[in-house]
Amino acid sequence: MSLEQQTERLLQFTKWLESYGELSYDHQSFFASERTRKIKDFYYRSPLVGTMMVAPIIFCEAFAPWMRTRFWKPQRFPIADAHYAMGFAYLARALGREEYLARAVHFLEVLEQTRCPGFERHGWGYPFHWQTRNGTITAGTPLITTVPYVYEAFQAVYELDGNARWRDILYSTAEHAYHDYRDSETSPEAATCAYTPDPKDLGLVVNASAYRAFLLTRAAQDLDEPRYLEKARRNAQFVLDAQNEDGSWPYATDGVRPFVDHFHTCFVMKALAKMEHLTGEGRFWPALDRGVAYYLNNLFAEDGMPRPFSRKPRLTVYKRELYDIAECINLCVLLRGRYPEMGAKLARVAELDGWHKSDGSFRSRLLLLGWDNVPMHRWAQSQIFRALSLLLLRDTEAAAAVSGKAEKVGER
Secondary structure, three states, X not given: OOHHHHHHHHHHHHHHHHHHOOOEXXXXXXXXXXXXXXXXXXXXXXXXXXXXXXXXXXXXXXXXXXXXXXXXXXXXXXXXXXXXHHHHHHHHHHHOOHHHHHHHHHHHHHHHHOOOOOOOOOOOEOOOOEEEOOEEEOOOOEOOOOHHHHHHXXXXXXXXXXXXXXXXXXXXXXXXXXXXXOEEEEEOOEEEEOOOOOOOXXXXXHHHHHHHHHHHHHHHHHOOOOOHHHHHHHHHHHHHHXXXXXXXXXXXXXXXXXXXXXXXXXXXXXHHHHHHHHHOOOOOHHHHHHHHHHHHHHOEOOOOOEOOEEEOOOOOOEEEEHHHHHHHXXXXXXXXXXXXXXXXXXXXXXXXXXXXXXXXXXXXXEEOOOEEOOOOHHHHHHHHHHHHXXXXXXXXXXXXXXXXXXXXXXXO
16 A cells, blocks of 8 residues: 555544544443443353343344444543554654644643542543453553553654653653552562552453553653663563463463453564564564464464454454454564564555445444444554554655665765
8 A cells, every 4th residue: 555545544534533523432331331340240250140141232242233322421541542642643753744743732631631530640541440350440440551552642742842741741650650550470580560550459461561561661761760670671571471382472371361362462562572672682582483473373364364363262253353453553563674474464454455434434343244333442443543653654764764765876
């Protein structure tokens, strides 16, 4: 796809976003109300009977996704606002247009207002009560899987405008990540990071430790705070130790959630790749070599598009996921220089055949029958916008570099 075609697709999306608005329904809307959260909790405690109770909801998710509008309300999601801020910052750099920097700043100002209340430092989470296997995570609880995206958003805009206000928030966010999440030692060299600030949270979710390790590594350089690096190193070692013999990563090492899926695998490898780039240590490449081999061989379908799971946790009621596509693009942009196969995957996946709607937005899921066309900012309109904006920026930079070399050759 040419730079002009990439640009046009993104501009269509920005017009759709302006028209649609910044609130949306969500993947979790089916289980956000008190009644459906209780049903989900009962399913976790009594799977046999609970399956019959959740079956009508899962049927709606699989065959009538528009029904989620009857279960809950549209909301604003900080993780989506962070992705939109990054996407507009990348567009501002790629296209040199000040209005996109202004859009990015808008989303940062929203994020300032939607930080989790009751915490000294800056953190962000979900706006709904999230029923998990281990209990309810209440709305407004910071999540280490959200906070790094917000950090990256403020950092991306700070690189453009140098506003000291953003740097202050970067420092507060990094301090939150450093102080407010429990570390649990898994070996003399490694520790797993908790998912939330809850002192009873034992961690063991692999991507949570990967996120925190990256954030603290990045913040150590951005803010000249080397004290962050020890916790980052131990969390990163936990991630390396958690890798399976075949090169995959389980979602968690608790023995209960060993499934392997597409976008969580991308989360882990993105963090390792970014840390390698930041530190130049090289200790992450052996894990990435094995991880990329597994990823390419097991997490793509016959048509070349991302497959949601290689090891499923349960029955899957959809065939393809926009979130997987977005994270695949992000990962391939990071790694295509080292792994040519990732460049080939990127070319196939970024075409988004059948996913781009006439209004400029993207389909959310390919279901067993038909599509889920309900736009969801967190799942994953914002992620695909950020991924495609990053791709445009990198391709624009590459084209400019080639053009510059050609001009120098012509001058000789």
